[in-house]
Amino acid sequence: MIYLQLFYEFFKTGLFTIGGGLAAIPLLTEMSEKTGWFTGAQLTDMIAVSESTPGPLAINMATYVGYTTAGLPGGIIASLGMIMPPLIIVLTIARLLSKFRENIIVDSAFYGLRPASVGLISAAGLSVLMLSLVRLSLWEETGKLSSLFDYKAIILAVLLFAFTNIPFVGTPKKKLNIHPIIIIACSAVVGIIFNF
Numbered sequence: 622m623i624y625l626q627l628f629y630e631f632f633k634t635g636l637f638t639i640g641g642g643l644a645a646i647p648l649l650t651e652m653s654e655k656t657g658w659f660t661g662a663q664l665t666d667m668i669a670v671s672e673s674t675p676g677p678l679a680i681n682m683a684t685y686v687g688y689t690t691a692g693l694p695g696g697i698i699a700s701l702g703m704i705m706p707p708l709i710i711v712l713t714i715a716r717l718l719s720k721f722r723e724n725i726i727v728d729s730a731f732y733g734l735r736p737a738s739v740g741l742i743s744a745a746g747l748s749v750l751m752l753s754l755v756r757l758s759l760w761e762e763t764g765k766l767s768s769l770f771d772y773k774a775i776i777l778a779v780l781l782f783a784f785t786n787i788p789f790v791g792t793p794k795k796k797l798n799i800h801p802i803i804i805i806a807c808s809a810v811v812g813i814i815f816n817f
Contacts (some may be wrong), residue, residue, distance in 0.1 A: 623691045624698045630656065631683045631702030639738050642671070642678025646745035649682060658690050665752040673805045679703055754778065773815055781808065 630652055638645040646668065653659050659667070671681035680703055687699025721727045751757075753774050760769040781804065 624694060626656070627687050627691060627695055627699045628702040631687070631699045632705055634683070635679070635703040636706035638679055639734055639741065641738075641742070642680075642682075643745040644738060644741035645679040645682070646748050647741060649686075650748055652686075658686055661752055665749070668749060673809070777808065777811060777815075 634645055634648045634652065637648060646664075649664060649667075650661070653661060653664055667682045667685050668678070671678045671685070674681055680700055683699040683703035684696045688696035691698070754771055755769060756771055757769070760766070762768075785799065785804065
């Protein structure tokens with residue numbers, strides 16, 4: 622029964638994830654609350670690991686949840702559930718594309734999906750920001766405003782933003798050109814050293 626539930630939940634997530642892996646985060650948050658397969662903190666860890674490993678974010682997270690919930694078969698079934706809707710949709714569109722290429726209704730539908738995609742990705746970004754920088758549960762326990770924010774994480778975020786977006790001194794048009802892998806590796810080292 623767990624395999625069927627895994628397939629169903631990730632099939633639904635794959636069906637309604639428009640705009641890439643980050644757009645799946647609100648749906649995964651809802652899945653977390655509904656099924657209890659993972660917590661909000663685990664979702665944050667999954668996002669971090671999935672972003673820094675090869676492969677699509679949503680598939681990596683589906684594999685992780687499936688594996689931790691029901692072992693290797695669960696990982697495979699959750700991954701299949703996640704990729705089946707886009708696969709079916711793409712194959713169907715490819716087959717019908719020549720017929721509907723110039724259709725105004727189809728063109729308008731895809732144009733209308735753009736704001737929905739932006740909204741899902743924005744909601745995902747806000748969720749990651751809240752999970753990474755704000756500690757609501759600790760604030761509710763203590764009632765102190767100082768415990769609401771994770772200051773170490775905020776400092777790390779500001780430093781990463783500064784290193785990747787502020788131009789060199791004396792060369793206003795050139796930014797520090799660091800490969801993303803190096804930034805991810807340095808962030809991991811800082812996280813380990815400062816016990817994030």
